[in-house]
Amino acid sequence: MNNYLEELNEAQRDAVINTEGPSLVIAGAGSGKTRVLTYRIAHLLKNGVPPSSVLALTFTNKAAREMKERIAKIVGSQTARYLWMGTFHSIFARILRSEAEIIGYPSNFTIYDTQDTKSLLKTIIKSMKLDDKTYKPGLVYNRMSAAKNNLITPVAYQQNSQIREADQAARLPRLAEVYSEYAKRCKNAGAMDFDDLLLQTNLLFKNHEDILKKYQERFKYILVDEYQDTNFSQYLIVKKLAQDHENICVVGDDAQSIYSFRGAKIENILNFRKDYPEFNTYKLEQNYRSTQTIVDAANSLIQKNKRQLPKRVFSENATGEKIQVIGALTDNEEGYLVANEIIDMRMNHQHRYADFAILYRTNAQSRIFEEALRKRNIPYKIYGGLSFYQRKEIKDLLAYYRLTINVKDDEAFKRVINYPARGIGNTTMTRLETYAVQNNQSIWEIASNPDECQMAGLNAGTQRKVAEFIHMIEGFAGQLASAESYELAMQIASDSGMLKEFYKDKTPENLSRYENVQELLNAIQDFSLNAKEEGRPNQLNHFMEEVALLTDQDTDKEEDFDKVTLMTVHSSKGLEFKNVFIVGLEENLFPSGFSGTLTAPELEEERRLFYVALTRAEQNAWLSFAKQRYRWGNLEFCNPSRFIGEIDEQFLYFKSGGLQAHIPRRESVPTAKEETRGARRSPMGIRSQQGNEQLGKRLTRLNEASRQNAAAFTGSDPEEIQAGMFVEHQRFGRGKVVAIEGAMPDRKAKVFFPNAGEKHLLLKFAKLKIVE
Ligand SMILES: Nc1ncnc2c1ncn2[C@@H]1O[C@H](COP(=O)(O)OP(=O)(O)OP(=O)(O)O)[C@@H](O)[C@H]1O
Numbered sequence: 001m002n003n004y005l006e007e008l009n010e011a012q013r014d015a016v017i018n019t020e021g022p023s024l025v026i027a028g029a030g031s032g033k034t035r036v037l038t039y040r041i042a043h044l045l046k047n048g049v050p051p052s053s054v055l056a057l058t059f060t061n062k063a064a065r066e067m068k069e070r071i072a073k074i075v076g077s078q079t080a081r082y083l084w085m086g087t088f089h090s091i092f093a094r095i096l097r098s099e100a101e102i103i104g105y106p107s108n109f110t111i112y113d114t115q116d117t118k119s120l121l122k123t124i125i126k127s128m129k130l131d132d133k134t135y136k137p138g139l140v141y142n143r144m145s146a147a148k149n150n151l152i153t154p155v156a157y158q159q160n161s162q163i164r165e166a167d168q169a170a171r172l173p174r175l176a177e178v179y180s181e182y183a184k185r186c187k188n189a190g191a192m193d194f195d196d197l198l199l200q201t202n203l204l205f206k207n208h209e210d211i212l213k214k215y216q217e218r219f220k221y222i223l224v225d226e227y228q229d230t231n232f233s234q235y236l237i238v239k240k241l242a243q244d245h246e247n248i249c250v251v252g253d254d255a256q257s258i259y260s261f262r263g264a265k266i267e268n269i270l271n272f273r274k275d276y277p278e279f280n281t282y283k284l285e286q287n288y289r290s291t292q293t294i295v296d297a298a299n300s301l302i303q304k305n306k307r308q309l310p311k312r313v314f315s316e317n318a319t320g321e322k323i324q325v326i327g328a329l330t331d332n333e334e335g336y337l338v339a340n341e342i343i344d345m346r347m348n349h350q351h352r353y354a355d356f357a358i359l360y361r362t363n364a365q366s367r368i369f370e371e372a373l374r375k376r377n378i379p380y381k382i383y384g385g386l387s388f389y390q391r392k393e394i395k396d397l398l399a400y401y402r403l404t405i406n407v408k409d410d411e412a413f414k415r416v417i418n419y420p421a422r423g424i425g426n427t428t429m430t431r432l433e434t435y436a437v438q439n440n441q442s443i444w445e446i447a448s449n450p451d452e453c454q455m456a457g458l459n460a461g462t463q464r465k466v467a468e469f470i471h472m473i474e475g476f477a478g479q480l481a482s483a484e485s486y487e488l489a490m491q492i493a494s495d496s497g498m499l500k501e502f503y504k505d506k507t508p509e510n511l512s513r514y515e516n517v518q519e520l521l522n523a524i525q526d527f528s529l530n531a532k533e534e535g536r537p538n539q540l541n542h543f544m545e546e547v548a549l550l551t552d553q554d555t556d557k558e559e560d561f562d563k564v565t566l567m568t569v570h571s572s573k574g575l576e577f578k579n580v581f582i583v584g585l586e587e588n589l590f591p592s593g594f595s596g597t598l599t600a601p602e603l604e605e606e607r608r609l610f611y612v613a614l615t616r617a618e619q620n621a622w623l624s625f626a627k628q629r630y631r632w633g634n635l636e637f638c639n640p641s642r643f644i645g646e647i648d649e650q651f652l653y654f655k656s657g658g659l660q661a662h663i664p665r666r667e668s669v670p671t672a673k674e675e676t677r678g679a680r681r682s683p684m685g686i687r688s689q690q691g692n693e694q695l696g697k698r699l700t701r702l703n704e705a706s707r708q709n710a711a712a713f714t715g716s717d718p719e720e721i722q723a724g725m726f727v728e729h730q731r732f733g734r735g736k737v738v739a740i741e742g743a744m745p746d747r748k749a750k751v752f753f754p755n756a757g758e759k760h761l762l763l764k765f766a767k768l769k770i771v772e
């Protein structure tokens with residue numbers, strides 16, 4: 001497609017074609033900032049800039065993937081695949097792996113997730129004999145994270161008297177020690193947490209001029225989406241990389257800055273102006289996403305914020321429907337009413353389930369909606385919360401994989417040494433860990449050495465059991481380089497005894513765990529097929545790299561095709577849906593915080609969050625609240641959120657009568673006509689119990705189905721496939737063969753799939769089926 005510049009308005013085009021020098025695009029929601037960034041990259045590539053010299057940083061992996069796909073359509077997938085495009089964490093993890101040695105880490109370092117970090121902190125707090133009610137792991141984590149994101153290392157932390165005083169005042173005088181102990185143990189375990197990825201990148205660039213230079217020369221063009229939510233650490237990395245050429249383009253919206261609790265700084269936008277006084281700025285004012293009503297309503301609300309950069313946003317789309325306000329008596333009724341609306345809209349206006357999103361302030365609110373949707377047989381998917389990769393059985397199996405990749409990974413070691421049970425108890429673990437810490441080594445280094453085990457106080461019997469475990473992991477690790485990801489993943493699942501665990505006791509819970517593990521193995525198989533087809537490395541560590549860096553929005557699966565989306569407002573940033581429900585609009589819930597405790601800046605951040613939520617809607621928006629809600633186990637009486645009252649009334653329509661009187665605002669004229677939906681409270685769903693027999697049957701069916709599925713795609717004859725033929729691919733669906741290159745075994749097909757774009761597939765792996 002060569003007319004891509006015609007898909008932009010004038011202001012956007014300006015921002016796309018002026019590729020040199022610093023550029024700043026601060027513009028309202030839906031005005032095409034992400035589109036500008038995407039097309040700017042395409043434009044660079046079209047003009048001969050090599051893809052490997054473009055660095056594009058996005059907020060989620062999913063956003064990066066979507067941008068890449070769009071760019072591939074303009075410049076071709078072969079060019080697009082060499083772009084450096086991804087989240088800050090994924091890009092800099094990649095760079096750190098290749099430079100690991102110089103900063104004293106193994107290149108296969110583990111990335112600790114939040115749970116690992118908290119569990120390690122718990123261990124440290126306990127071993128230092130501190131009270132975990134004062135030194136709450138979550139609190140310690142936040143303070144440590146804030147320090148890291150301001151580039152304060154443990155040594156600097158120790159020496160900073162201001163911080164020490166603040167810690168004293170917060171009754172956490174030994175925080176500096178906890179931080180340095182944590183850093184030490186991570187180092188011994190060859191592990192970094194999320195904040196370390198950014199901190200270590202900064203240190204790498206600070207202490208190694210030559211390496212910084214190398215990347216400065218490599219990345220000739222740097223682009224950042226959602227710039228308003230970068231923290232200081234991210235800001236500095238970008239600044240250093242762009243220092244020489246200053247070809248840096250950042251896009252964002254100060255009115256959508258919603259991560260200050262994680263250290264994001266709106267000041268980075270102001271800094272940009274100082275850092276690059278010669279910058280170009282572009283004004284995007286037209287919103288292409290939403291109806292006029294939604295855009296105007298959102299404007300009327302965000303005007304209440306005092307601290308903001310002045311900007312205009314208008315829409316030339318249809319006026320659209322008014323925003324509907326739904327008042328419910330109880331939280332259950334709120335769920336019921338929302339589910340009803342979805343059914344109505346779907347029946348009467350031909351919407352698909354995937355056109356709806358339910359956005360809430362806190363993850364805990366999802367349960368009510370899940371129940372309501374399930375009762376009406378409405379398919380849904382949830383982002384965040386206890387996501388797939390956070391489930392116990394998944395984390396257990398992943399811990400085996402992590403340990404196989406990096407045997408020093410202490411958190412993984414502790415997780416699986418006695419799971420499934422091997423008779424290695426807590427006492428043994430504590431002995432090993434204490435001894436390891438004393439000797440500044442990882443647990444593995446002690447456990448794999450019989451002399452050290454003895455010194456640590458393990459008796460002969462226990463030593464034997466530990467040795468067996470070590471031997472098993474060494475066996476896995478030995479295959480890492482040579483085995484394909486799926487092959488090794490499967491072997492570990494079974495040889496570790498994990499799969500057998502689920503058979504032991506055939507409860508419904510175990511069935512669901514088994515299914516989850518099966519799902520993980522499917523994902524690895526998918527990864528493996530993909531890697532083979534596209535000629536990418538296919539070892540288990542490559543799969544694990546992707547998993548470690550998933551963000552809340554990245555758990556999208558292909559079968560999640562036509563489902564209602566449930567997510568927190570935070571996760572919805574940058575996305576759009578035809579129909580959006582913003583629920584739980586009550587004081588103390590949204591805006592959150594206990595009444596009266598929000599500071600003015602905090603309240604403004606809540607308002608920005610609400611602005612983000614409302615501007616996700618393309619055609620219709622609903623605002624709902626309940627008068628009574630169970631929170632923390634208590635029934636609470638709630639007042640509707642002040643935010644409803646802050647929207648200019650002309651854009652609202654009150655759906656359920658009676659309750660609008662509770663909204664804190666000037667007189668509102670009730671226009672409700674549908675009063676029929678009473679406060680019918682539906683009984684809680686009763687989970688059906690399945691007997692062992694049924695369970696067995698379901699397991700067999702599951703296996704049978706996956707076998708048939710595999711068999712259906714093994715019958716192709718690669719020699720026969722020719723250009724012009726129509727073929728079917730297991731994941732991409734039907735497509736047309738555009739060209740065939742090379743000879744077996746390296747014969748490749750270029751296939752165009754309407755659902756997935758153009759793909760280059762290695763025929764010996766791709767298992768294409770010829771269709772009519
Ligand atoms: N010139 C245009 N013509 C048609 N559609 C457009 C144009 N510019 C943007 N759009 C569409 O408008 C919608 C919003 O664009 P985009 O997501 O880039 O906005 P944004 O400014 O990044 O929004 P947000 O602030 O929410 O991240 C998208 O569906 C996009 O495809």
Ligand SMILES: [Mg+2]
Nearest residue numbers: 033034035574
């Ligand atoms: Mg965007």
